[in-house]
Amino acid sequence: MLSAGDHGFPFPILIGDIGGTNARFALLVDTYAEPKQLPPIKTGDFPTIEEAMQKSILDKTSVQPRSAILAVAGPIKGDEIPLTNAGWVIRPKDMLASLGLADVLIINDFEAQALAVATPADEDLVQIGGGSIRPSSSRVVLGPGTGLGVAGLVFAQHTWIPVPGEGGHVDIGPRTERDFRIWPFLEPIEGRMAGEQILCGRGIMNLYRAVCAADGEEPVLADQAAVTTSALSGSDPTAVETVSLFSTYLGRVAGDMAMIFMARGGVFLAGGISQKILPALMRPEFRAAFEDKAPHSALMRTIPTFAVVHPMAALSGLSAFARTPRDFGVATEGRRWRS
Template structure:
């Protein structure tokens, strides 16, 4: 095991790299405020290194990063990491050579999100339901976006330990009679039905089309943004049901993870979709599906659920780790490269 470093070399370039957007920030030293850089579209750059160069710009040598800590969608394995739902691949040795870095650390994107959870505070979340988070209880973060990500954070021996994974790809099966009506019409992904098949941006449109097919009507909406907008407006019955079932399936998945990790520190929803459809998530369907875990409903009812409203929480998580690495037990074997 490669333990977390006791100190990180500053300045630090932090990055949250997803399928569609790349968000960067610079931290000049342990006491400096985080400097957020305007979001970059991944489609506008041939490589992640080109995007990093755009983020760094023409800063003087003293302000150029010595360390890069990047959160990537997908598993971190080997010296070349393909980013999920993205044409980029991260090659830390190339980054070290091109930018003169002393260190490159790669994290899973939801691992970085989980690092932000202890510092969210009351202003950083929008509660769903009546659960109460315990200070040192395990925490789970879930986020539908381009895909469906998940991660956990546990407190052990005085440190917060993130647990990365690819939980969004677990199987999703029908439960209610309505599910059984809809399921035959769902377009599968990769030859199977995972939770991500329906609980992500493209999954929302996939679910809408399946509902229309089950109702024997032609779909009239062409993208997930329209489905969300019409569902929230309440003027398209299929879109309204899409949001209700989207919230239900997200609640089932989040409740499963809550049981797995005994998440008495809370379950947190991240990403733009969660904030955009917050009224649907707070309408009751999400929370009811979350707690419907008989015979352990009484346990899950105690657990807090909330939407993260703090801006760029993955960058905030990297910021916490960079300034205070000894407070976290981050596994860095095979994920920390030095120049």
């Protein structure tokens, strides 16, 4: 962890949120400046992150960063970090050599999302259901997107400490009679049903096809956007049920994570899908499933749930950390490279 005597990262700092589909960047010139957001990059448009950063960022700005703090979708082990849902392999030593950087820190993408909910602005949140935030208490972030990201945020010794993990890969099972009809038609991963098999973009399609199959119907909607749009407009009953079930299952997993972390500080839904289906999440299904955790339902009713509507929440969290790293308990051992 950064010690009290560590002066942090040399400015300017390039901060980045590298997901399975998109890579979003911003430049932080100094401690007091607002981050300058840069055009997002499709990860599939470039063979490597170095080429993407060079052609899309460094060649187009007069401000050359000295440091990079990047949040990536995947576990960080060693000098080669493959992304879970994209073709890039992050090689920090290559970034130091080829991009002229002096300092590179790689953290988990949902670690950055967790940093963003330490002190969120009211306008960046929409509360779903009841409950209220207990100050200085643990929090959880879940984000259905290309995959299902999960991270905790623990407050200890006057410091917010993000806890990354792979919570999106926990097992998820049927509970209701309807679930048991649908479950045989869901596509598993190596013989089991992980949360991410349902609670992400491709998971919506997995669920939609399973609902169709359970009812003996042919699927007519071709992609996630068509399903969510049809569901929100009410134009397709199967799509409506699919998104309703998605909300229910997301509520169950969110409730599980809330109990694991005893997240009296709140549970926060990040990512683009949560924003797109917010009207569905505001219906009773999500919150009812979240609270339905006997014998602890009374406790669950006190824990608030929110949708994060900040368009660049991860970059906001990274910016807060980059400005004052000693205010956060972000582990850097094995994840920081310097020239």
